[in-house]
Amino acid sequence: MATRILAIETATDACSVALWQDGRVLERFEPGARRQTERVLPLVDAVLAEAGVRLADLDALAFGRGPGAFTGVRVATSVIQGLAFACDLPVAPISTLAACALAAFDAHPGHPRVIAAFDARMGELYLGAYHCQGDEARVVLEDGLFDPEKVPEPGGDDWLLAGSGVAYEEAIRARIRVAAVDIGVTPRAGAVARLAAPLVARGLTVPAEQAQPVYLRDKVV
Secondary structure (H helix, E strand, O other): OOOEEEEEEOOOOOEEEEEEEOOEEEEEEEOOOOOHHHHHHHHHHHHHHHHOOOHHHOOEEEEEEEOOOHHHHHHHHHHHHHHHHHHOOOEEEEEHHHHHHHHHHHHOOOOOEEEEEEEOOOOOEEEEEEEEEOOEEEEEEEEEEEOHHHOOOOOOOOEEEEOHHHHHHHHHHOOOOEEEEEOOOOOOHHHHHHHHHHHHHOOOOEOHHHOOOOOOOOOEO
């Protein structure tokens, strides 16, 4: 019997929904000016309809838990909690930075070592470092909120810098050896679903009430 995971990602300006079915991913992605509140549920309906799958047929849910835009992270959390409560489904919360890193690796397969960074406003960065392979993003540097001039040095000289945090490229390059840059990469629900699949397989999920956002703003480094 097929395993099915529905994932959503709304932590940036974009909105995306994906259905993972035994390694195959069906995704709807919409860039835009933070229209997640009005677009996420229609995208859920569209993905499920295209796949011929009902909510009751799902095995689990996944979402980008943050960090990211506060409103976007709240949207993802509330929608996933609502669906999980309604259908009694387990949830896999996934780092939005990890999803961004995997999306960057998809676009640049020659660069498995990815610094995923988002502009956190107030002169700060959300940043994490990952080593990507296949559908995996192994943590090299835990997600954190950093002063761009004080980001930790993960070592190595072959990092791909991806995400809106590229706005602080000069400061980051002063501390990390960056080999390539892509400001256009965004986290996607397809990447969230792929990262969630092994967690779901191992039962490393949480019930709806424990599916909580991760903002990092109160954990300043």
